[in-house]
Amino acid sequence: MKIVRTVPDLRELLRPYRGEGSVGFVPTMGALHEGHLELARRARAADDVVVMSIFVNPTQFNDPADLAAYPRDEHKDAELAASAGVDVLFAPGVAEVYPPGFTATVSLHGPIVEALEGAHRGVGHFQGVTTVVSKLFGMVSPDRAYFGQKDAQQVRVVRAMVADLNIPTEIVVVPTVREPDGMAMSSRNRRLSPFERARAAHISAALWEAEVAVANGIVDAGAVVQVARKVLSDNAIDVEYLELVDADTFLPVRVLVAGPALLAVAAVIGGVRLIDNVVLHPRA
Amino acid sequence: MKIVRTVPDLRELLRPYRGEGSVGFVPTMGALHEGHLELARRARAADDVVVMSIFVNPTQFNDPADLAAYPRDEHKDAELAASAGVDVLFAPGVAEVYPPGFTATVSLHGPIVEALEGAHRGVGHFQGVTTVVSKLFGMVSPDRAYFGQKDAQQVRVVRAMVADLNIPTEIVVVPTVREPDGMAMSSRNRRLSPFERARAAHISAALWEAEVAVANGIVDAGAVVQVARKVLSDNAIDVEYLELVDADTFLPVRVLVAGPALLAVAAVIGGVRLIDNVVLHPRA
Structure with missing residues (x-):
């Protein structure tokens, strides 16, 4: 090289x-x-x-x-x-x-x-x-x-x-490469203490919970976001934003019925800013 | 083709x-x-x-x-x-x-x-x-x-x-391609009447007069510009701008002693906006 x-x-x-x-x-x-x-x-x-x-x-x-x-x-x-x-x-x-x-x-x-x-x-x-x-x-x-x-x-x-x-x-x-616990790989992860690193796994967990909710038929954006938000707040994670937007236009999505939507999150743990996302497809 | x-x-x-x-x-x-x-x-x-x-x-x-x-x-x-x-x-x-x-x-x-x-x-x-x-x-x-x-x-x-x-x-x-009378070729020239077209030749003539002045040792920007401006005003040409600027930085030049300068003009004749320029080099 x-x-x-x-x-x-x-x-x-x-x-x-x-x-x-x-x-x-x-x-x-x-x-x-x-x-x-x-x-x-x-x-x-x-x-x-x-x-x-x-x-x-x-x-x-x-x-x-x-x-x-x-x-x-x-x-x-x-x-x-x-x-x-x-x-x-x-x-x-x-x-x-x-x-x-x-x-x-x-x-x-x-x-x-x-x-x-x-x-x-x-x-x-x-x-x-x-x-x-x-x-x-x-x-x-x-x-x-x-x-x-x-x-x-x-x-x-x-x-x-x-x-x-x-x-x-x-x-x-x-596709995003993840640690075994689901945490998205990021250069910033190395700035987390072991305790913070363990807590950060709840960020991706929150996104999976929302994905499961959508798979179970929830289409209201507020309800989908609330599922993820609860996981984050239960783990005292400081959320900068957590939003469901159209994956193409990035305009807010109210009801998940048309094309794919992006559930995107930015959170701060131990002073380190972390982002992650999942693409949610309306149930066929 | x-x-x-x-x-x-x-x-x-x-x-x-x-x-x-x-x-x-x-x-x-x-x-x-x-x-x-x-x-x-x-x-x-x-x-x-x-x-x-x-x-x-x-x-x-x-x-x-x-x-x-x-x-x-x-x-x-x-x-x-x-x-x-x-x-x-x-x-x-x-x-x-x-x-x-x-x-x-x-x-x-x-x-x-x-x-x-x-x-x-x-x-x-x-x-x-x-x-x-x-x-x-x-x-x-x-x-x-x-x-x-x-x-x-x-x-x-x-x-x-x-x-x-x-x-x-x-x-x-x-380099700029010119008509026999010095007029710079431009798509806009075809919008000039024959009378306007004849008058427009004074634009390049004004630039040549300034070039001659510089060749004769004039270094003061105001004096150089004035030589060109007189040709234009004598021919009642409506000047939008006529400026001597550094050919690289386009900052105003006060005295023509260092690198090349650009004497640039925009004028309006018969409603047609025309531009031209000449690069002036300080006398060695």
């Missing part, structure tokens, strides 16, 4: 694959876990060359303390990436991505960027995401890019960006 | 050139003249396949009357494009470029988008330009794209966008 830090070096390495083979791309912020590695393995199976980026993007953090606390361990990440079949690890510095004079913004509008994470982390969050992802796509020119369903809203936003800007990259969404 | 109207058809035609050959791209709003054809010939000489787009982009017009009056003649344009060596004429409808649900914006910030055209056509003008050009680059994935120096500020903005978003396209700038 090659490690490169500049865009010219990256493009030089990828030149032989242009037109000939497919370039698979896994953008990450490092602190790799099984979720990231699953994305890399999916790329390894489908593409001729696999590029992973590690870049903790400052512009998508609304909270400087969250940015400062974001885990970083490039040496460990490089070992893990290599083990998952990554060919090129692209780890640029901040000045390579945002050089002096940089002023561009790529932004979307409407509920997909304004709901949930957009409402709680601020409108700048997804603007930071769309700007950096469009830059990374410009740097890598991937045929396919792999994202985890755990960041469901980010996936929807990136899909919209790619469609709106006619970026010739296929977005592949990979 | 093939004429295509959809992005999938365009990509299918260009597929054989990916990685193998170079794709040259000439984005236009149609109403082709020698200036556009020169861009196409430059692409023809350098690239393996030449794509020209014709799309009158509604989002970069601040004035609906200007948009409605913008000349359109696709049949004639197709003949001219073929004669200049264009292989693929891409002429999408508005709904192909801006389908329902489209919400993206690509925007830059600072003097290069706020000065001159940005100040007079509104900040939305260059936002319309950067958004549509980034979309067209996504559709075509050109190795090189050709722009005319007549739209000097647009060239600077597109260069900044390509750098900021790491778009792997080389921007080639081609």
